[in-house]
Amino acid sequence: MKDTNAEFSIIAEYYSQHYEELKAFVAKRLLYSETAEDIVQNVFLKLMSIDSMVTPVTLPSLVYTTARNLIYDYWRHRKYVDEYEHYVKHSGGMFVGVSSDNPMSVYSVNEINEILEHGITSLSEHQQKIYRLNIYNGMKVSEISQTLDMNYKSVEHRLGSARKEVREYIRKALA
Incomplete structure (x- = not known):
């Protein structure tokens, strides 16, 4: 011992x-x-x-x-x-999309955060909790599974799905 x-x-x-x-x-x-x-x-x-x-x-x-x-x-x-x-520094504090000539391709940090939040709200309740703990609190899958008293593999799967859905949502919103 x-x-x-x-x-x-x-x-x-x-x-x-x-x-x-x-x-x-x-x-x-x-x-x-x-x-x-x-x-x-x-x-x-x-x-x-x-x-x-x-x-x-x-x-x-x-x-x-x-x-x-x-x-x-x-x-x-x-x-x-x-x-x-x-x-x-070189993009003037803005997120630059396809072309800096097109004013519609430039997004502020607030606009990006708003799009991200809309993407997160499209997730299921469990996925939202898991995704927010990972992104905003910097928690690892093992920590999230302990915090939410969930199976490690279940958390891992839901986080992976949430990431894919949010990525797809942001990609479409910024297109």
């Missing part, structure tokens, strides 16, 4: 002894971003929530592997944010 208190004390001790070292490791790879402290904190939060056994021998490897993965996630996210910012 797993002794979580012993594991937490091992993690806490490692945290107090190696916090600055890990923060320097992360900061160097993030080009000294303020996000380094957040990532270090998330490393230890993730370690406290994993189900595998943590020992003083395995902990350093787990810490640095988790930190490395969170750093990769950070840079992956930054890439998409930068691309989006570049797109918005």
Whole structure:
């Protein structure tokens, strides 16, 4: 049987002894971003929530592997944010459709949100709940299934169907 208190004390001790070292490791790879402290904190939060056994021998490897993965996630996210910012900056803050010469092909963010909401209201009640939890709350299928007390596969299927229907609705509305 797993002794979580012993594991937490091992993690806490490692945290107090190696916090600055890990923060320097992360900061160097993030080009000294303020996000380094957040990532270090998330490393230890993730370690406290994993189900595998943590020992003083395995902990350093787990810490640095988790930190490395969170750093990769950070840079992956930054890439998409930068691309989006570049797109918005060069499109004047508007969503551009087929041609920027056609005034009907330019939609504001509010218009896009309105179209999205109309698409969501065309879904069944269960699909709406699942879709909104996924899109607006950023919940994963497993989290949604636990929250709504539903079968994982059922949530997965309904979310997939909802995505297809909303995509199709938006495509037709923007055409």
